[in-house]
Amino acid sequence: MAGEIDQDSVPALRDVLEAVLDTGCLGLHVDLTAVRFIDSSGLHVLLASRDRLHERGGVLTVAPSPQTVSLLEVTQTRGLFPPAPSPSSDQPNEAS
Template sequence: MTAAPASDLVSIDVTGSASGVLLTVAGEVDSSTAPSLRAVLDSALADGVPALTVDLDGVTFLDSAGLCVLAAAHRRAAEDGVRLRVLASNRAVIRPLQITGLYDLLAIERVEPGAGVA
C-alpha cells in the first residue's frame, strides 16, 4: 500500500500485510484534514482487512472532526468484525479522546512518545 495524499497539515502512511493494515498519521487532524483520514480508513475497511491499527503517535492536534472520523471507523469496524487498534501518546490526542468518552470506547493503547506501533 502507499501513502495517502498528504497536505501541509497531515500525512497518512498506509502499510499492509496479511494480518492487517497500519495507518501512521502525523500532523494535525482537523476539519480540513479529517476527510483524508476518513477516506483512507474507509478504503482499508472496504478491503475487508482482519485488523486495522491507527497510529496517532505523530498527531499534534485532534479536533471534533477527527474524533468523529475515529468514532465512525470504530462503528464500521465493529459491524464488519475488524479488530481496530488506536495508538496514542500525547496529550493533544489523549485529552480530547478522554473528554468525549472515546478513549474508553476505542480502547486506546497508550504508547511512549516516538514509540509508534509496538
C-alpha cells in the first residue's frame, strides 16, 4: 500500500487481504512503509486479518511507516504485529 488508508481506500485493502487469506496462507507480510496516513478503518482491517490468521496458527507482520507506528502506539496495538521477517528467513506472502 502507498498513500492513504482511510474509509475510501480500505475496501480495496480489505479485498486484497481477504483474497490472500482465502488461499489458506499462514503467513502474511503487509508493507506499509509508503503509507503517509492511516485511520481507524485501516487499523480495523489489519486487526481483522491478523485475528483470522491467528485463529489458524498464522501470523501477520507489518513493515510500518512512521504514521503507522504512531497509530499502533496510540491504540496500544503495536505488540499485536510482530516485526517483519529477516531477508534470510522464509518469507511469508506479501500484500502491498
